Amino acid sequence: MQTTQRVQHNFALEFAIDHANRLRLPVLVYHGLRHDYPWASDRIHSFVLETVVDLYRDFESRGIQYAFYLERTGDDAQARREAGKASPLVELARRAALVVTDFFPTFIVPRQIRALRAKVDTPVIAVDSCTVVPMKYFDREHASAAGFRPRLMAALPEFLLPFEMGEPKFRTVLEILFEPTRPAAESIPRLLASCDIDHSVPPARAIRGGTAAALRRLHHFVESGLARYADDRGDPNEDATSMLSPYLHFGNISPQEILLKAREAGPTDQFAKFQDELLTWREISYNFVYHNKRHRTVEAIPAWAREELRTGEGDPRPVLFSDKELELAQTGNELWDAAQRSYLVDGWMHNSLRMLWGKAVLQWTANAEEALRVLEHLNNKYSLDGRDPNSYGGILWIFGKFDRPFFRRPIYGTVRYQSLNSAEKKFDVAKYVRRHSAGPRERNLSAHVAGMFGHQGLKVRTDAAD
Ligand SMILES: Cc1cc2nc3c(=O)[nH]c(=O)nc-3n(C[C@H](O)[C@H](O)[C@H](O)COP(=O)(O)OP(=O)(O)OC[C@H]3O[C@@H](n4cnc5c(N)ncnc54)[C@H](O)[C@@H]3O)c2cc1C
Incomplete structure (x- = not known):
């Protein structure tokens, strides 16, 4: 189990059950969480650990064996290597008749599937449970x-x-060669503290996994x-x-x-x-x-829009903010700062604000590459729904993806412009700003943010992306 973390309506799980029944074998669900994926933080980890609490309960109620492995630090992997042992996943995959995993077209998932395939002879099949109409x-x-x-x-x-939903017919409990972790609501803070992840991004204020x-x-x-x-x-x-x-x-x-x-x-x-x-x-x-393998790069912007933005690079910017000013919501524009604070604190931002937030960064950075680098990082580090195909669809929309040309203006060319100043016509800006004002907790949080690329920050790769 990688990205389809549920027991119901899960095509990968159902595919595994059908094949296990045919092979007269039990199904074992292995779910691992590493400490070293990009943007790994208390926020993302706590959401997954909360999910795992439900997964244990839901798998038990369907009579399916589920084992969750939390790899806390690089030392865990090092100790394993020194003992000449493979990872829990590889060990299990080598003993399996078939490995079924869920498919996800971005982030670390395609790479992980390929890496597993290279290490085991067992067939590995990825099943798409992401969309209603399958991607292929x-x-x-x-x-x-x-x-x-x-x-x-x-x-x-x-x-x-x-x-x-299918019914697994063979229910032998299999021996697993590692110590599974079973989190409970009370143990999650301790588990987070034991992991080598970014502790400066706390769990989201109100959203639980x-x-x-x-x-x-x-x-x-x-x-x-x-x-x-x-x-x-x-x-x-x-x-x-x-x-x-x-x-x-x-x-x-x-x-x-x-x-x-x-x-x-x-x-x-x-x-x-x-x-x-x-x-x-x-x-x-x-x-x-x-x-589109280059979905994390400016190459994925439509040619007309890329050309317009390239031409606009010569236009003077109203102001250029540093990475840190943007990350810490310190631009002085009340609405933009409030929107960024909703990422910092809530781990979620309303769609209307995401559009304004992204469009503004385009005029506060030197060029499209810079704007994309900043937006990808802030979106994926703070938003619970980040690191997703929708992250790239949404962010690239800022640069003209899926859109058409509008009236020409400086910096943006004919790429659609949206103004923070005219947001007032659409909603009560003061009310939104009040709801997302920086209280003592938020100021404290801001003071703790280590910096733009303090921990496992990623630069947008311009060569290829998977
Ligand atoms: C700059 C920018 C960055 C974005 N980053 C992300 C991201 O990282 N992850 C993410 O899931 N979405 C992202 N979006 C799309 C959209 O803003 C969110 O999906 C939406 O705000 C989520 O809120 P909701 O669940 O209440 O949506 P609802 O309005 O309740 O819609 C239900 C679901 O439909 C989908 N959806 C709704 N609006 C959009 C949209 N405009 N584009 C694509 N899907 C949509 C989402 O899956 C959403 O959960 C981004 C948009 C922009 C402009």
């Missing part, structure tokens, strides 16, 4: 939602179906947000969106389950808008990242 259904990258939407909607009846929390959030949305979604989703002061993106990112809940429950609850016109966001906009990002 589309044989090419789609440039616009207008072109992608009809093809996606045409495929929907084939794929948006109630889920049938796991399928139970995802289902609670879905219920809340269906009860109180969906009926006014299309009307109010643009206003960050209204709690009208689902806030399910962290749960979708960690695979705590499937997009199918969300859509089916929301469709049932209606009303039709509001649901249609929600479906368009969750299907068209989310899945075009997956389509982009799946087909």
Whole structure:
């Protein structure tokens, strides 16, 4: 188990159960968490550990053996190597008849799957549980939602179906050669402290991980947000969106389950808008990242927009902020700083703010490469839903991806501009700023942030990306 961290509606798990039954063997689910993935922090780790609490419970209720391994420091791996032992995953994979893993088209996942394949003779199969319409259904990258939407909607009846769960028939408990970790809510702070990760990014203020929390959030949305979604989703002061993106990112809940429950609850016109966001906009990002190996680079910006931004490099900037000023929400622009603080503290930002936040960075940095480097880092370090195909779809949209040319203006050329100053026309800016003002806790947090590239920071690679 890598990125589809759930027991229900999990195609990789169901594929494993079917094959295990055919081979007359039991299924064992191995789930490891390393300390050294990019942007590893208390925030991301705590979300996964909270998820693991649910996973133990949910796997037990389906009678499936699940073992979670927490690799805390580099010393763990070093000690293993000195003892001539392979990693728990490789040990298990070597003894298995078949390894089934979940597929994810970015971050460290494709590399991890290839690395495992190189180390074992056992067949390794990756199964896509990310999207409603499987990524490989589309044989090419789609440039616009207008072109992608009809093809996606045409495929929907084939794929948006109630889920049938299989029954594992062979339930022998297998011997595992490592000490699994079973977190509980009370032990998570101690486990975090034992890991060599960035402790300066604390757990998100109010968002907890796991399928139970995802289902609670879905219920809340269906009860109180969906009926006014299309009307109010643009206003960050209204709690009208689902806030399910962290749960979708960690695979705590499937997009199918969300859509089916929301469709049932209606009303039709509001649901249609929600479906368009969750299907068209989310899945075009997956389509982009799946087909475009350079999705972390400026090469993925459409040629017209790249050209416009290149021309705009010569235009004077209103101001250039340092990495640290941006990261610590110290630009002096109240709205931008409040938006950045919602990343720092809440680990989530409203979509309307993400757009303004990103567009502003374009004019406060020297060029598109710099802006992309900063946005990727801030988004992936602080946002629970970061490190996702949607991160790259959203961030590249700032640079013109999936968009069309608008009126020409300095710096942006014909790439769409959005002004922090005119946000007032769309929502109550003062209210948003008040809600995200820096209290003593936030000031304390800011003081603890080590700096832009203090710990395991990543530069955008310009050669290739996976
Ligand atoms: C600069 C920038 C960075 C972004 N970074 C991320 C990111 O790291 N991770 C991430 O999941 N999304 C990202 N987005 C897209 C979008 O802002 C979030 O998905 C959305 O705000 C999540 O809130 P929600 O769950 O309440 O959405 P809802 O409005 O409730 O929508 C439900 C789901 O539909 C999908 N969705 C909604 N709006 C969009 C959209 N505009 N584009 C793509 N999918 C959408 C999301 O999966 C979302 O959870 C980014 C957008 C921008 C402009």
